[in-house]
Amino acid sequence: MFNWLSNMAEKLLGVYRKYLAGITLKAEADRLLNLGIEQYNKSQFRAALQSWQQALTIYREIGDRQGEANSLGNLGNAYDSLGQYQVAIDYHQQSLAIEREIGSRQGEANSLGSLGLAYQSLGQYQVAIDYHQQYLAIAREIGSRQGEANSLGNLGLAYRSLGQYQVAIDYLQQTLAIAREIGYRQGEAISLGNLGNAYDSLGQYQVAIDYLQQYLAIAREIGYRQGEANSLGSLGIAYDSLGQYQVAIDYHQQSLAIAREIGDRQGEAGSLNNLGNTYLQTNQLAEAEENLYASMQIKETLRSELTNYDHKVSIFETQTATYRLLQEVLVAQNKFDTALEISERGRTRAFVELLTKTLFTTNVGAGLAEDLKQEQITSQQNPPLEANVNLSSVQIQQIAESQKATIIEYSIINPDIYIWVILPNGEIAFRRANLEPLQQLNQTLDDLESIILKSRVSIGIEEKDADGQKIQLESEFKRDNQGRYPLLQLLYEILISPIADLLPKHPNAKVIFIPHYNLFLVPFPALQNPADGSYLIENHTILTAPSIQILDLTHQHHQNIRGLNQAALVVGDPILDPKFSADPYKLKPIPAAKEAAQAIAALLETEAITGEKATKAVILDRILGVRIAHISAHGLLDDFGDSGIPGAIILAPNSATDDGAIRAIDILALKLNSEIVVLSACSTGKGKITGDGIIGLSRCFILAGVPSVIVSLWNMGALSAKLLMTEFYQNLERGMDRAAALRYAMLTTKAEEGLDSPADWAAFTLIGETESLSLNTRKIEQQELTMPFSPESTPQEIIDAFFKLLETSNVFSNYLEFMEELKAEPADSAQEIAKKIEAWCKDKLGIEKGINNKLCQMGAGGTESKPDEEVAREFNDRLLENRTRLGSPPPSSSSGTKDKN
Template identity: 30%
Template sequence: MRSRTVLLVLLFIAGLTGLLFYDFHNQQIPHQKKSEQTPSPHPSKIPVLIPTQISEGCIENTEQKKTSSPITSQKYTLKEAENYLLKGIQYTKKYQYDDALKSFDIALKVYQTEKNFEKQAITLGNIGSVYYETANYKQAINCHNKRRIIAASKKINKKEETDALSSLGNAYYAMGNYSKARIYYKRSLKISLGIIDKHSEAIALGGLGSVYHSVGNYGQAIKHHEKRLNIIKEVLKNQRQLTEEDRKEFLKLKGAALGSLGNAHHMQKKYERAMVYYEEHFKTAVDGQDKREEAIALGELGSAYHGYWKRSNFKNNGDLEKAIKLYEDRLRIAKGIADSRLIASSHGGLGYIYYSIASRNSSLEFYDKTITSTGEHLNTSKSIQDKPGEGNALNLLGVSYFQISNLLKKEQKFAEAQENLDKAIQNLKTAISVRESLREGLTETEKVFIFDTQQTAYLNLQQVYISKGESKGKSEGEGEYELALEVAERGRARAFVDVLAKQLKINREVSTTLNFKDIKRIAQEQQATLVVYSYIAKENNISGHDSQIYIWIVRPNQEKVSFEKVPLNSWEKTLNTVRKNLPIGDRPVGIIGNSLIRYIVRGTKKDINEIDSNKQISQEDIEKILSEYYKVLIEPKKGHKLLSKEDKKVIFIPQGTLFEIPFAALYDTTEKQYLIEKYSILTAPSIQALDMLRERQQQREFSTKFLRDEDWLILGIEDAKPNKFCSQDVTLNKLPGAEQEAKDIASVLFQGKAMEDKTETAVRQKMLQARIIHLATHGLLDNCEEEAEVPGAIALNASGNDDGWLTASEISQMKLQAELIVLSACDTALGRLTADGVIGLSRSAISAGASSAIVSLWNVDDYSTAFLMTEFYRQLKEQSKSGKLDKAEALRQAMLNTKNYVDKDTKKKIYSEPYQWSAFTLVGEATTQLEKRQQ
């Protein structure tokens, strides 16, 4: 078997109500350094100026400096510079950010002239904080990075360096780039431990805990927050040695640690345990005379009591009354300190509670108040250029109007209901636009991470359109289903589309969104049926339903879209019933329990932790599980299949962990057939990506002859000899089947030899000219996830300065001309699952220029893979005679031939099990015209 070492990449898991509105009681955010904190907004009392100019101190290129804030040529003394620094801090507290930046820039210019490096670092930190507060994270990173470099290179202040590192962690965390955030928090922690700075140590630990919380690793989150709490408690034992300001700062840190611990338990539905921490958080806030923290703690408690009531199946009304009372107390405090954000979120929490018990009158009353308060929240966010806050407020308004519309329908006030529904749509559309504006100027990787944090409004708007369509009836509601599909398409693979758009040689502007007419055109050009999935988890369902899957089917020969909404509750129960007798433990499994299907199909015990090694899985068991997935994804209603005999080629556009589903192996129990026996299958991260890949391919000029030696890179490595991977030793077993695979393929294609120089240097050079690239060797999903934002690597031989590991990041930087890259190794289809698709080897290859990739979903079998790949190229060679390649059909025939292959000696099918033939999936453009094409 082609094994590999895996570091599990955990995904971002949203808060309890985070995708409905946002976390009403407290957002999971890292703690800011006290000198960089700003108080709660008081918009009714403070005039606000938004930053319209860029601080010159943080600019990295000369073009930007032309539009930066002007620095007067007037000479200032160090004392005057100090006054400007203090003025800037005061302006920041008043949200007068333009004035703050002007003051900071004057101070910074003086400190630079006087070579006062310590003050330069402090001033840069304050400028960075302005940008952080206004969600200009790219500029914040520039500032804090310059601050870090000065602090480190001039060796002026280790404390300043740790604060800069934590601030960098905060900025990357806010963008959703958790791997980068973790790196900076760890570096800050290391220095803090060296200089014995408890304050900085606590902040770094809190940042790490927040990262682990956000990726769903609550055990590690609790561990780090407990460490933070213990450090703070030790400091507070000696309160007499602290100034009052420092004491309050450590009490704030203590409260944040307690709240974070409560949040981690809350997310695991351990409400009683969470309440203990929340109550202690409240007591700490009272001790520190911090009204805002008191309000946050009350909201935490209210949310916990609400969750506890829901867990008890809505029986204990005493808990519900407590939840309402706590939110009312939170609201009272929020009003007392004139904090419109807390007021808005308090109303939102109350409205959510009342809505969850279908108390329509109260819900309407409190949603009216929510809308009033959230309007204030929205205005405040706009005035201080808080784009994330603005997006949250708009999202909350959209959901509130939608729920009000539903309640008015029940009262048969249809005109009012329609008016509120229109408002819901408008607010959600605006929320999407505001959140998308945060992506401007970011790198591809940064766009991927921040996009993962912005999915709320896309999911909510899909649900609103679907609800509107259902209310109109099946025939009249088709327009709404089309609009929902447009939103679903807009909400995926945006960073990938941006990369592809830049590679297109066209003068016209590339639209960032598709309408249904575009989608229809693409289906026709592909001559394929498009099947688009959208997963709405129960906690993200704004109508209060259980988990659902939305499925759109777009056929090239039909004018209208077909739509199905599939409830998953009964299906999940059936699936868990089926799996009870399987040796995979007692864990519940849902549609996102992808390890189950990988385990069942692959037959490996590496994908499931709880195993009964004495039990074996029969072919019948395998077919049962595959048929259950077939039912939910292909035949959601008995006798009503989403695909017909007319659908020859099917392109699946999955979402999230559905990318890991082996669609080829889904089993139809009625016809006793696997899906690959009926259709050619491929996948794509989005419809627009599919369209751009075809356009990019058509712009290339190819030779008329296809089977020239220089067109091919065929490589198989039996015993790869790379160096250490990310400073770690990696044990790689021999793969005799891989080398034979390459020899067989070369023989089939051109009676030639496979590539003999197996060093990374030679392979990289050959890849730049090859049209077909086939690499049969070991693959790693990732061994050092913290050091690699794009996971995945292919094992080659080391030589010179090359370590022998061809990583996904390295591939993405190449300029490939390949029509196809085949990564005949383990798990090469996997990677980091994001809203932008699977970030890994296949995406890197296509981003680098490959039109398509064939990659594997699990640890592939060495010998059946060699047979399948040889068959695949045999099919391609046969197709080349017609002047057109159809890689999807070639892969289909190869799978069928592998599945049905009968050994001459035993007279038995030896590769008939799904794991032996269904591991590989085609991603990208399926067809290639071989005749000469002009640019």
């Protein structure tokens, strides 16, 4: 009995000792947690890290979940301040999970806000806004005024980054009011600073300086060193804008010193960038170059520490100013070759790294897509392979020599565009774009995207602006009666005329364009020489690449896979899931695409997969072992699955849960050894335009292992696509390389009556490898490309197709009398006018063919219908407008349109 009592007493004493030890350990953990907060508020980030790591260890040992969550969240904040955003996100996600598990609403709110700030640092502003909105909702729900102030301030900062300055100011004024109300001095200081930066962005520099001086005063008063550095840097920017350069330099140097002292690498890079910019303004070019190089190196280090490629792309968009400024400084010193190196260094960095990983390492394949869906592509202990991303000018010259091509690289350095021409012998020439035509129109480079989109509208392609509104074309930019397209000529003058003397004289010599940002949307084959009206493709063999290094990597890869496969895969007109036939897609079957696929399949000696057989599962399986894949189907720019990569090819559904869409992320799951993939679908060459190139379908196929991809910048119509693509494959069989085969196919299509508009032949672009592709094709005769108008076409679509052809083609030149023959009566409905057009076209094969192709181009979404009472009036108005444009005789008084009241 005594032994039992003795044992129980010993156990109870052990429990009590553990209890006392737990209390002691918790007290120590709490002390370390608070010490870390104190250190962090003084911008002693590394010291704070040590305190919080020790606190985290203890909290985990004693099972204190709230303490663990607090430590994780604070560690995330410290790593964010040190520029290690990937690590910060990982800690915040762990903290958020625990806060939700234990039901801590305050902690959940704080974690959401911290995640928002981390994504903000990565340049992912919409993601950040979503987190901040959640933070704000919880803060208001639980009555946390400080949390409300922080979330409002974070939202203001995000909207300022998006250029929505007044929205930002509204949020920041609310933040400032709450911070002052509750005596939150650091929040007040940050609000004042962010307001100053917003007013600086609006050009109200003195207002900005007043706010920033208040920020600086409070930051110094409370010992907030990071805030002091930020306010000094912002003051430097404001004084730079006022032309007080020495004052600006003094502020930037003070900011730089503090950023280095506290270990704020992002702040250090920003200060160096700002110093470089101010030195450039004062023509101190050597000092500017030194500071900008140092800034670039820090930014590249920050980027290299990220393991998620989407994060690498987005953070680069926040870093581009340094690359642009450095190019400007180098060009000012006539260091043109070095500037080209920086131009290359400042594009497709994540693309190059990922392509190197996928093509030249083993066991990647299907894992790549899964990695991209997750926050990290590899663990922190196993960082991704770092590619050699810094090409020297000598290496660039060697690539041009190996390609036997003239490479043209553009770099938009607002308010200028730099152009480098690397000749096949390795010689490098530097030119500037000719911006005088823009100035004559009272336009600047800020208007370039609008001009490019309008140039596409001028050839009959529907485009929408940033607000989703259909872009309308001014009359002076429409095709004239001599077949001239003013905007295609304008782009030629800007981009081609300055380098025309450097382009090869032989039309079969390759010219490789390396566009930049919105220049990826330029239809280079269709650019029109103002001197003689010729198109660029008539005189040159054209292809594109995202960067010179991507061009080189695809060439290397092609050497490894050449000849591995021989089979061909041809897909045409899959049936559509009902959801794609309804709003907002309104896709239609494309019978001509089926015929085109069958013709191409016969030529390649295989069988086309069409209709209900062309399912996603079948195609993803069949594409793995083919040399050539040709897919003629609808394409969409949607980001299905929120992968961050827009683009999808719409194939046949296989079940109620499978809509048939091959998403961009699905392509990344493949390991392909195809030598070429042709995406004969609408807009497969478009996507999200970034400094890392266009993120979309073409990029995904290249990353999946395809060295050559042919994509379209718009839907060119199944009839013309059939002619062009059958010619393309036959040209390959004749021994032409891929670029030459595409060029001659374009010219053949352009020569076809009714298909002479650039919209009908200039949509396709070849990306990547251009080496010849030996084929044994079956000889086929081109069938007549005409057919009755599809019964699926609405009367309004027939009318719109008629006018699109009229406004973009030469085919009407012998039929000017049609103006009188087709004039509508006031009571005519759309159906009656459409029947009149169809009957009139019966013996005019070129016009019938052209209208049919325009109807095919409308397959992706159709066109808007109009009330019958408006149709006749609008039809006659458009006839009259085109009569004037074509310079035909005016109508007689009896046949003119009626006056409108």
